[in-house]
Amino acid sequence: MATPLTIADLKKLARRRVPKMFFDYADSGSWTESTYAANESDFSRIKLRQRVLVDMSNRTLETTMIGQKVSMPVALAPTGMTGMQHADGEMLAARAAEEFGVPFTLSTMSICSIEDVASATTRPFWFQLYVMRDKDFVLDLIRRAKAAKCSALVLTADLQILGQRHKDLRNGLSAPPKLTAKHIWQMAMRPFWCLDMLQTKRRYYGNIVGHAKNVTNVASVSTFAHEQFDPRLSWADVAWIKEQWGGPLIIKGILDPEDAKAAVDTGADAIIVSNHGGRQLDGAPSSISMLPKIVDAVGDSIEVHLDGGIRSGQDVLKAVALGAKGTYIGRPFLYGLGAMGKQGVSLALGIIRKEMDITMALCGKRDINDVNSSIIDGRQ
Secondary structure (H helix, E strand, O other): OOOOHHHHHHHHHHHHOOOOOHHHHHHHOOOHHHHHHHHHHHHOOOOOOOEEEEEOOOOOOEEOOOOOEEEEEEEEEEEEEEOOOOOOOHHHHHHHHHOOOOOOOOOOOOOHHHHHHHOOOOOOEEEEEEOOOOOOHHHHHHHHHHOOOOOOOEEOOOOOOOOOOOHHHHHOOOOOOOOHOOOHHHHHHHHHHHHHHOOOOOOOOOOOOOOOEEEOOOHHHHHHHHHHHOOOOOOOHHHHHHHHHOEEEEEEEEHHHHHHHHHHHHHOEEEEEHHHHHHOOOOOOHHHHHHHHHHHHHHOOOEEEEEEEOOOHHHHHHHOOOOOOOOEEEEOHEEEEEHHHHHHHHHHHHHHHHHHHHHHHHOOOEOOOOOHHHHHHEOO
């Protein structure tokens, strides 16, 4: 196959190289997947203003996210089981992000552990926290993130209970996969993936196995995941988490202006407008459709980021124009990782950067920090 030119190209390649159960995990939403679809389609409805005969030289995409310099307003989103898209996936993706000058966010439900990623990088990464019933385990996660010198904590607020994802249930998803006839066949059809996985010891949830109480194998991890997410999580808990962490705090999963205002009151440094990639409340609005309303609700009182539906550099530019200080990509980098490993993650980032840079120029802007709603065509 020729060098992929788009995120869609990487997706096609990943589908051919990753076992179905794990590709489906990355490429699915909850229930009817209507919100998952809206996350993408609503971006296409936003039109841009073409400007001509303006100076397009000396362009820059450099900016900051929560005060940290980034080469473009993009971070790699926290995604569970990344190490099942490609062996040592979190470590490879973190290296690619570091080289590119953008943040990498490690999920609590990662295959590679906090310590694994710290050993593979030279600059601080971000850590995403799920709040569990076992508060000692939560404190231990925070302690380990501090020891790894993580520079921000991303608190996910929209996964107190799990939305039902039909594909995962039908596939019998687990990490590592159970050795059923169906799973063995799926893996046998992906020999290069198997060869890579045979060369790593990282096939379990690295942040959980050996750290959480009584979690030592596949069965106990499954039980832990279904029983430990805390449905009682409330705004009152954020203050406790912020105190324990003591550093920059980002709240992920905000989709309502009232919740955005409540997040401001916690003293968080940023919020991420997100519906969990369409994997939680099916029928919820798309992230990009709610972004302007949330920006209007909070003004300059907190930094607003966006997650969900981004598949191109144009999408990033549209989000920035509508008020996002930063954006997150999950599936695009997972497609790259599944398709080509670390090289694929770098390629995904490069595709998005090139598309954003050229589109910004054709909209008459040279500096990403000058991009605002003036580039949006209001005649929609």
